Each structure stands twice: as C-alpha cells, then as structure tokens.
Amino acid sequence: xxxxxxxxxxxxxxxxxxxxxxILYVLMSGTKRFGALAVRIPxxxxxxxxxxxxxxxxxxxxxxxxxxxxxxxxxxxxxPEGKSLWDVFNEMAIWGNNNRRIVKK
Amino acid sequence: xxxxxxxxxxxxxxxxxxxxxxILYVLMSGTKRFGALAVRIPxxxxxxxxxxxxxxxxxxxxxxxxxxxxxxxxxxxxxPEGKSLWDVFNEMAIWGNNNRRIVKK
DNA sequence: ATTTAGAGTTACCTTTTTGTTACCACTATT
DNA sequence: AATAGTGGTAACAAAAAGGTAACTCTAAAT
Numbered sequence: 323x324x325x326x327x328x329x330x331x332x333x334x335x336x337x338x339x340x341x342x343x344x345i346l347y348v349l350m351s352g353t354k355r356f357g358a359l360a361v362r363i364p365x366x367x368x369x370x371x372x373x374x375x376x377x378x379x380x381x382x383x384x385x386x387x388x389x390x391x392x393x394x395x396x397x398x399x400x401x402p403e404g405k406s407l408w409d410v411f412n413e414m415a416i417w418g419n420n421n422r423r424i425v426k427k
Numbered sequence: 428x429x430x431x432x433x434x435x436x437x438x439x440x441x442x443x444x445x446x447x448x449x450i451l452y453v454l455m456s457g458t459k460r461f462g463a464l465a466v467r468i469p470x471x472x473x474x475x476x477x478x479x480x481x482x483x484x485x486x487x488x489x490x491x492x493x494x495x496x497x498x499x500x501x502x503x504x505x506x507p508e509g510k511s512l513w514d515v516f517n518e519m520a521i522w523g524n525n526n527r528r529i530v531k532k
Numbered sequence: 533a534t535t536t537a538g539a540g541t542t543a544c545c546t547t548t549t550t551g552t553t554a555c556c557a558c559t560a561t562t
Numbered sequence: 563a564a565t566a567g568t569g570g571t572a573a574c575a576a577a578a579a580g581g582t583a584a585c586t587c588t589a590a591a592t
Binding site for chain 2: 328329330331332333334336338343344347403406407409410411412413414415416417418419420421422
C-alpha cells in the first residue's frame with residue numbers, strides 16, 4: 323500500500339480493475355445475494371468475485387451480511403460511499419458513449 | 428481486445444493502469460517533450476513511458492510529433508478527445524478528496 | 533577518438549492480476 | 563443413501579503489467 327497525493331489515482335485504486343466497476347454498477351440497483359451477482363456478471367469466476375467483493379468491503383464501499391440459514395445466504399449492499407460513486411460512473415459513461423469509436427472491438 | 432457494452436469499462440480500459448492518468452494529467456497543461464514528461468513523472472521508466480504513450484496515441488487521446496533534428500525532439504499533445512477527459516478526472520478528483528479516509532496509506 | 537545529448541529499442545525478469553479445477557460444509561428433500 | 567442448493571476455499575496455472583540494464587542512432591563538441 324502506498325500513499326497517493328493524487329486523488330484521481332486514489333479513486334482508480336478503489337474502483338479500478340477488470341470487475342469492480344461492473345460489480346458496483348450491479349449493486350447500484352440495490353442489495354444482491356452472491357449468487358445473483360454471479361448471474362448478472364457473466365464469466366466472472368466465484369473465486370474472483372469473492373476476492374473483489376472482499377476488497378470493496380474493506381475499502382468501505384459495500385457491506386456483507388451473512389444470515390445463519392441453511393443453505394447459506396449472503397447479501398451485499400452498497401454503503402453511502404459506494405453509492406456516492408454514481409457521479410463518477412456517470413461521467414465515465416458519458417465520455418465512453420461520446421467516444422465509442424475509441425472503444426476497442 | 429474485446430467489445431464492451433459498458434461505456435464505463437470502455438473508459439477505464441483507455442485511462443486505467445498505473446501511469447496513464449498521470450501522463451494525461453501532465454499533458455492537460457499543454458504539449459510536452461518526452462524528456463519533460465519523464466521529469467514530471469518520477470519513477471516511471473523510459474520503456475514504460477514509451478509504451479503508455481504509444482497506447483494513448485493509438486487510442487486517439489494524444490498526438491506524437493517527431494522533428495528531424497539531432498538530437499531528436501519528440502512532442503506529445505492531447506487531442507480534443509484527450510482534453511475532453513477533463514470532466515472525468517475532475518469527478519474522480521472530487522470523489523477522491525471527499526473520501527480521503529478510504530485512500531490507502 | 534571519445535563523450536554527450538535525446539529519445540528511444542531489445543532482451544530478459546519479476547510482480548500482480550486473473551482464471552481453472554476440484555473440493556468442503558450443512559441441512560432438507562427424494 | 564444420494565443429491566441439491568449456496569457460498570465459499572485451496573492449489574495451481576496463465577496472462578498482463580511493470581521494471582532493469584545494456585545498446586542504438588546521429589552530429590557536434592572536447
């Protein structure tokens with residue numbers, strides 16, 4: 323872990339990576355169970371999904387709630403900090419849409 | 428290369444990575460030579476700087492101008508697309524500043 | 533003849549990130 | 563007794579990203 327003077331680098335540290343944006347985006351629409359996330363994010367392995375969720379949790383962007391039921395139920399919910407990323411995603415989405423020709427194919 | 432339905436993922440594909448945000452940020456203040464970039468971005472190796480600049484160029488975010496002089500002179504300038512990332516960086520900077528406690532140390 | 537300067541390139545290596553496969557725990561149901 | 567359902571973990575493999583050191587090219591200066 324390093325210290326970032328640059329708030330942009332800091333932000334990218336937290337939301338970057340191959341899967342975190344999609345995970346956060348899916349959770350923007352509300353609490354989801356582990357299995358529901360896996361279904362809505364095709365091709366992610368359970369291992370990687372678990373890893374990314376744990377990182378997002380320790381970065382304070384979401385909360386993991388485990389219910390003592392059989393079979394087990396685990397729910398993930400964005401914290402206010404997680405939800406506050408909406409504006410950032412929105413700006414990136416605007417840029418991405420305005421520059422579709424730049425997007426790889 | 429893959430196709431991204433998600434414009435956020437597409438945007439991160441183009442500006443993500445360890446060095447691209449800083450490179451783009453430095454270029455926001457105007458055209459710079461290779462050596463000037465290297466000085467303003469401490470610890471980046473020449474090889475990686477070259478690689479990242481080539482990628483940004485092929486993504487249409489900047490232009491590389493080479494002058495036939497000895498010793499050689501090469502200048503990098505943001506394209507309008509590159510400059511238009513300003514809003515995205517701005518939003519990330521806001522979030523990063525509002526969430527300093529989340530930033531690693 | 534050797535050195536210097538700028539902007540690289542090349543070959544090679546290490547670290548980080550992401551993916552694959554198999555397996556576990558616990559209970560209810562068939 | 564065997565199987566299904568849920569949310570994982572362990573061990574290993576592959577790919578991507580990043581880093582290091584040495585080398586190139588050319589003209590002018592020492």
